[in-house]
Amino acid sequence: MRARHYLAGGVSFLAALSAVGVDRLGADPLTSTAVNTYGTQGIIDMPSAEVAPDAQLSVTYAKTKNAARTTITFQATERLSLSFRYAGIEDYADDYDTYTDRSFDLRYQIAGEGTYRPAIAIGLQDFMGTGVYSGEYLAATKTLGDKLTVTGGLGWGRLASHGAVFSMGTRETDFVETGGVPNVKQWFTGDVAPFAGLRYQYNDKLALVAEYSSDAYVVETQRGLVDVNTPLNFGAEYKVGRNWTLAGYALYGAEVGARLSYSVNPKHPRIPGGTQAAPMPVAQRPAPAADPLGWSGRWIEDGTDAPGIRKALKTALAKESIILESASLSATRAEVRIRNQGFGAPAEALGRTARIMSRAYPPSVETFVITEVSNGAPLQSTIINRSALERLENRPAGEMLAATQFADPKLAEQLPVANVEGLYPDLQWSLSPYITASVFDPDSPVRADAGIAGRVNYRLGQGLYLGGSVTGRITGNLSEAKPDPNDNPDIPNVRSDSSFYNQDRFHLEDLTLAWYTHPAKNVFSRVTIGQLERMYGGVSTEVLWKRPESRLAFGVEVNYAKQRDYSDPFAFRDYDIVTGHASAYYDLGNGYHGEIDAGRYLAGDWGTTISLDREFNNGWRIGGYATFTDISFDDFGEGSFDKGFRITIPTQFVANAPSPDRTNLLIKSLTRDGGARLSVQGRLYETVRQAQQPEIEDRWGRFWR
Incomplete structure (x- = not known):
């Protein structure tokens, strides 16, 4: 892993999430506080067997003297939760002022709590990274009375570095230097140690916690970063308002820590409906004799x-x-x-x-x-x-x-x-503020630009549109980001030099002529030509097959893309390529949507992108993707393969007024050249399926609204 400075932007990220209006969504007042410093359901450092309410989304920032962790956790199903974490540890390694690490967690509740049976969960912590926080666990949690919750469990890996009681073979210690690959050989091997914890819910706001930790912080103590005088940790949590939780801890008998968490649930809007006027009533027809x-x-x-x-x-x-x-x-x-x-x-x-x-x-x-x-x-x-x-x-x-x-x-x-x-013809235009943010920057906690965005859409005729957008930066520091080109001469810099496009104050984001048609039964088409996105111009063509009642769809997209000049809005660089994908889409039911794209990417690599999203009846959408191509993990660089986490928030939850518009947030640990695709506006599948039978039926309850 190459040198990177510490990301201290966790609080900024939580504030940004709140700013887009998600305070309008509710969260369970008790369950949402049961989050540990790793941002997952737990006690202080140790996990528990509890689960958050289905669909809950939590963002956690935890800080101690030498380390900080920012974690996003999504309760993907009633039993399965997924977490992405970005952490920084000062002086953790000789080559770094601050060693930064990205990690993923996976947890599944095997059994829910019964009258006499505790809840039981199994989990993988940092299961596909460089192993800084790598560990596995089996936890059991039982509620005693109305206020006391007791947790006990067994830990492996980092969670067995103190008080091991037996061993399950030799644990693999070799890690992939670029990270991003599941450490399957490690899982549930090596020493096994017990951990335990208590939570006392004093009232709806305040909870007191204590735990016996099986994490000895081995590397941190060896480097003099942490003094672990006792395996006992203590803390208190306080719920601030509806969505925020603040916690303070006494750790290892020698240190203090703090945690700030923000939890929302897209399934449950705090304010149902909106500010729109009531619809007209149905007009009853007069009797035939009357007319x-x-x-x-x-x-x-x-x-x-x-x-x-x-x-x-x-x-x-x-x-x-x-x-x-x-x-x-x-x-x-x-x-x-x-x-x-x-x-x-x-x-x-x-x-x-x-x-x-x-x-x-x-x-x-x-x-x-x-x-x-x-x-x-x-x-x-x-x-x-x-x-x-x-x-x-x-x-x-x-x-x-x-x-x-x-x-x-x-x-x-x-x-x-x-x-x-x-x-037709019809001219529409808009001016609005914009914020473009970049997290996980090598040199800065959070980089962002803010300014004014202008967009023009000129409808020339049925299905024929001329559109474009321009941004004008008023303030920000994205232009100060250092370019991050790859070190492999065989892989062109198709995305890793994106910072060069942030240098000018004004930028032509896109300027295209697009033609949409429905040429045959169940067939839709699109042709787009011009400056397709900030980095590329060219021609993009797409055909989609989808029946109105079907949950299955197929699409083919072929593009000719040429890299744009960094500054001149109508000039191009030398690099060009033909890319394209064949895609299969399937509505899995219960709000789950799967997509597989196979084809050629911007760097000339061939491979497949697998996506899974969960969409709620109120328009929220949360999901992720992973792309694997014929670029090897080593050649790809840090992260091993392209992957990301995305959130779509309906505009109506920000404005509390009806709107079909949405805000999209993409969170990915790194920008690499492998697996990169064009970002073309107006792709067909999402546009078509939103207006067809399965989606209409899923939200039919609003027909009489």
Whole structure:
């Protein structure tokens, strides 16, 4: 591992997470405090067998005299939790002022707590790194009464460096210098030592903790960094507000430490709904005797003003931030195409559109076909019988779902498309503040730029868009980051010199002409040409196959990319390449989504990216990915292979107002050249699936909102 300075940005990261609005989400008031200094469920240093509430996301910053740890933990299922940690230890090794380490943890609760049985969990700590915190454990936790929790367990590796009672063979001590590779040969080998702990929940805010630690801090004591006078540690935790927990500890009989944790749960919004106005009620049709002309359908022959109906419909939908793209009409059928600009849940936009249609059309119109359009391409048609809409307005949403049909627009739309006049050409622009942050920098705790971002979208016609964005930095220090090129002459610097693109105060982020179509049943396409992203220009083409009702989709993307100049927005460097991937996507159910991409990456390497994400009905999404290519771990460098952790936060949770927009956070330990892909806006799968049947059904409860 090459020299890196200490990351002291844990508190900054917690503050940034809070700033994007996640304080709006709730967390269990007691369980969320049971986090140790490693950022996982535990006592002080030792783990426990407890689990956080399903889907809870916690960020922890723990500090002692010579070390600090920043940890992100996600309760991926009711029993499985995953953690990513970044730590710095001063004077831990001769070649470093501060030795920094990235590590991953995996924990699974084998059994939950019963009347007489304790909860039992098995865990791997730092299971794929350079081994600084490497250890395994088996823990049992039992609650006694309303306030006392007792934990006991057995530790291996670092968690067996004090008080070992027996051994399970010789533990492997060879580590991969670049890290990032599972240390399988080490797991549950070597000495085994017991640990124990107590937690006394004094009240809803305050908890007192004590433990017998099996970690002797061997390297730290040998280097004179820590004095371990006793294996006993003591502490107190206090819950500050709804999401924050502050803890202080007396450690090893010689030192003090502190911990700050922030916990949220995307499954449970603290403030349900938003500030939007209530929708219009469904208009009940009059009896046939009261409107015989309207029920007969002769009105369409008698010169009823269909363009007038279309204009009124357009105006009413615009008030809901829904753009009417086309409206076709017969005596019994109305077909509309809409662009949802107001709601994160497509079902909510569908429900409001259907209500407005019930008020706009004569009574003989029985069938409503609502097709959602994105980037000019029709994605999904929802077919609603008007009589069902009238009958079920005050019934549970599930009954309305059972009476609704979904189909590909190529099959559902039977009438000639009548486009709304005046939609094209259309110029839209925006100005907004931006913050771009970089963590895990070699020389600085957190680097960030802040400024103004401007974006222009010019809709030239159906599916044809010209768009671009410019950023202007007002303040920040990303330009001070040192370039980090790889040392292998056979691997081009396709991402590792990204810091060169931060030197100018103004930057053309992208400028593209994009064309989206739905050329055949279940087939969608995209062609994008121009400055595709900050570092590359070229041409990107994509085709996606996906049936509306299917959880499976396939896609192919082929790109020609040429590296852009560092400063001149329209100049290029010498490097160019053809890249592309074949992709398979699958909705695993219960909010889990898997993706496999296989193909050629920016550095010319061939390989596969595996992704798994969990999405919640309120729009939150948490997941990660790993990429393996024919670049060897040694040639890839520190980290061994590309991997990352990502969080998607719906804008409506920041603004507390309906919006389809989202904020994406990508957390990765290092930027390397292996496994690098283009960052092209408007890729098809996420756009298409969000408007299709499985996603609509998952959030159908918002149809009547």
